[in-house]
Structures are given as structure tokens and as C-alpha cells.
Amino acid sequence: MKTDNKNKEFMANLKLFNEQIATMISNAGKILKKSDDKKEEAMNYAMVTFLKNYSQGFEVNMDNFKTVIHLYFISICNGFGIADNQMLRIGTGLYSPTNLINHSCEPSAMVIFNGKRQFIVSCRDIEPDEEITISYVDNGIKERLIRSQYLIDQYYFNCSCIRCLKQIQENTDKSELQLSQNLSEDLEQLNLQALQLEQEGQFKVSLDILLSLLETVKQGCYISQIQKEIYERITYLAVQLKDYKTASVFQNQLVDLCEILYLQKDHLPHPLMAMHYYQQGKLMSQRKKYDESVLALQKASSLISDYYGIKSKIDGKMIDEKLVNEVNENLLANIQLQQNKKNKSKDNQL
Numbered sequence: 001m002k003t004d005n006k007n008k009e010f011m012a013n014l015k016l017f018n019e020q021i022a023t024m025i026s027n028a029g030k031i032l033k034k035s036d037d038k039k040e041e042a043m044n045y046a047m048v049t050f051l052k053n054y055s056q057g058f059e060v061n062m063d064n065f066k067t068v069i070h071l072y073f074i075s076i077c078n079g080f081g082i083a084d085n086q087m088l089r090i091g092t093g094l095y096s097p098t099n100l101i102n103h104s105c106e107p108s109a110m111v112i113f114n115g116k117r118q119f120i121v122s123c124r125d126i127e128p129d130e131e132i133t134i135s136y137v138d139n140g141i142k143e144r145l146i147r148s149q150y151l152i153d154q155y156y157f158n159c160s161c162i163r164c165l166k167q168i169q170e171n172t173d174k175s176e177l178q179l180s181q182n183l184s185e186d187l188e189q190l191n192l193q194a195l196q197l198e199q200e201g202q203f204k205v206s207l208d209i210l211l212s213l214l215e216t217v218k219q220g221c222y223i224s225q226i227q228k229e230i231y232e233r234i235t236y237l238a239v240q241l242k243d244y245k246t247a248s249v250f251q252n253q254l255v256d257l258c259e260i261l262y263l264q265k266d267h268l269p270h271p272l273m274a275m276h277y278y279q280q281g282k283l284m285s286q287r288k289k290y291d292e293s294v295l296a297l298q299k300a301s302s303l304i305s306d307y308y309g310i311k312s313k314i315d316g317k318m319i320d321e322k323l324v325n326e327v328n329e330n331l332l333a334n335i336q337l338q339q340n341k342k343n344k345s346k347d348n349q350l
């Protein structure tokens with residue numbers, strides 16, 4: 001009997017909770033122009049937290065619902081994606097007071113991590129009294145409309161930074177509207193098929209599909225980020241297949257594209273570029289192209305020092321020193337060999 005009552009009470013509270021949260025989120029959604037996806041996400045999150053807490057004697061009342069929703073919005077608006085030494089995302093963290101730093105699509109600083117420790121590092125000269133800004137969006141996205149939509153969806157504001165204003169003035173939106181950020185339905189099918197095969201370990205078939213997909217994407221009107229993603233996946237698959245020639249060809253194309261997207265005069269490029277250069281250096285050494293390998297490894301190492309400082313020793317964590325030494329030794333040996341050949345042919349001529 002007691003359990004029955006508790007059940008009834010629980011169901012009644014749950015119903016009330018559902019209604020209240022639905023109204024609250026729907027109102028918030030109207031104000032914030034949030035998408036349906038986001039509302040559902042907020043709803044699910046609130047539900048899970050509610051149920052988890054309820055089972056531990058969490059009192060069901062409006063204040064608690066509000067707290068759940070409030071915390072949810074704080075975490076999605078203020079959380080920083082934490083990256084590991086290989087620039088892979090490993091989690092989300094709340095950092096204060098850096099969560100107060102405003103956004104710009106042309107930021108004056110970048111966010112980097114060493115473990116869980118966060119650093120804000122300038123990526124260009126900052127004038128006295130000039131506001132320090134970071135980018136909440138991948139600033140390699142050239143298209144204003146795409147950056148802008150992301151910022152509205154994720155952070156609920158319309159960006160009016162220098163870069164966006166300049167693009168509005170230049171009236172680039174019209175041409176951007178012709179670009180698609182999603183693959184057409186049939187191409188998306190191909191893409192999913194490639195992903196599925198990759199997960200099943202069928203790297204060769206997956207790679208072939210991506211190669212044909214890339215050709216179609218190159219001829220179509222898509223944002224550069226799609227091409228960038230395909231390059232990354234092709235390189236990954238080729239490395240799995242130990243096909244270093246293909247891997248290096250596409251890694252080079254990836255680096256070329258990223259240099260167009262991320263390199264800006266008098267600015268340090270995005271720290272992610274260090275990983276692209278490092279990967280390029282590794283692949284070039286696999287192909288015994290030691291001069292190109294040294295160049296790429298130097299670029300990676302110097303970018304890491306620029307961000308973390310020479311004394312941080314973090315490039316030791318990011319870059320395999322043994323590899324760098326090997327490449328340097330091989331390069332020297334090659335130069336020596338060529339010198340010897342030259343000398344020999346000179347001797348023969350004499």
C-alpha cells in the first residue's frame with residue numbers, strides 16, 4: 001500500500017514535472033529561438049537529472065526544476081571543450097573567469113590545454129586596452145552565415161565582430177547561400193556506408209568510397225569544411241592500410257587547405273595546425289622524403305613553442321623526439337650520400 005502511494009505520488013510529480021519543464025523550455029525556446037533538437041536535448045537532460053536525484057530523495061519542486069535547467073544552460077553556454085596533447089577532444093570543463101571572455105570570429109587569443117589546465121594565449125599583437133577575444137566557433141569556417149548560425153544555435157547571440165561586419169559589407173552572404181554545409185541525400189548515404197565499413201574494419205572499401213565521394217564533393221558547391229573532413233578520413237584509412245603514399249598525398253592536400261583556411265598574416269595559425277604538420281612530417285619520413293619531413297616537423301614544433309613557450313617541454317609530449325632525431329639523421333646521411341656522388345662524378349670527369 002505504501003509503495004502504491006509512493007508510486008502515485010511519483011507519477012503525479014513526474015506529470016507535473018513534464019508539464020512545467022515543457023512550458024519552461026518552450027518559453028525559453030521562443031525567447032532564445034532555439035531549435036527543436038535543442039529543446040528535446042534540454043528536456044532529456046533535465047529528465048535524467050531529475051530521475052537520478054529523485055531516487056536519492058531529491059525534493060520535487062519548481063525551484064529544483066529551475067536549477068536543473070539553469071545548470072544545463074550554464075554548461076552548454078560556458079563549457080570549454082578540453083583537448084589532449086594530440087588536440088583530440090576529451091571532455092568539457094567549466095573555467096572561471098575565462099568563461100567571461102567574449103567571442104570574435106577573428107580572435108586575438110586561442111584556448112589551449114595542458115592536461116586539465118587551461119591557457120589563453122595571444123595569437124597576434126594586442127594593443128593596450130584592446131579587448132581579448134577567443135573564438136567560440138571553428139574560425140577556419142570562412143562562411144559568415146554558417147558561423148553565425150552555429151553561434152545562434154549554441155550561444156544565442158548574433159555575431160557582429162569585425163570579420164562578420166566586413167563580410168556583411170562585402171556582401172558575401174549571397175554567394176554563401178549557394179554553398180551547402182550538408183551532403184545531398186545520396187552522397188550522405190555513401191558517406192554513412194563508408195563510416196559503417198570503417199567501423200567494421202573494411203578500410204580499403206571504405207577508402208574507395210571516400211575517394212569517389214571526394215571527387216563529387218570537389219565538383220559540387222560545398223563548404224570547405226566537408227572537403228577537410230574527407231581528407232582527414234582518407235588519410236586515417238590509408239594509414240590503417242599502411243598505404244603511406246596515399247596517406248601523404250591527402251595529408252599534403254589537407255595541410256594546403258588548412259593553410260588557406262587558418263593562416264592569416266601576422267597571426268599565429270590555429271594550434272590544431274601543429275598536429276597537421278606533425279602528421280605530415282611523420283608520413284613524409286615513412287616515404288623517406290626526409291627534407292620535406294624535417295620542414296613539416298619544424299613547423300609543428302615551432303607552432304607548439306609559440307603557444308606553450310620553449311621551456312614548457314610540452315612539445316616533447318606532443319612530438320616524438322625519437323622520430324625527429326631519426327629524420328634529421330637520415331636527412332644528413334642523404335645529403336652526405338649525394339655529396340659523395342657529386343664528388344665521385346667530378347673525379348670521373350677529371
Ligand SMILES: [Zn+2]
Nearest residue numbers: 105159161164
Ligand atoms: Zn563574427
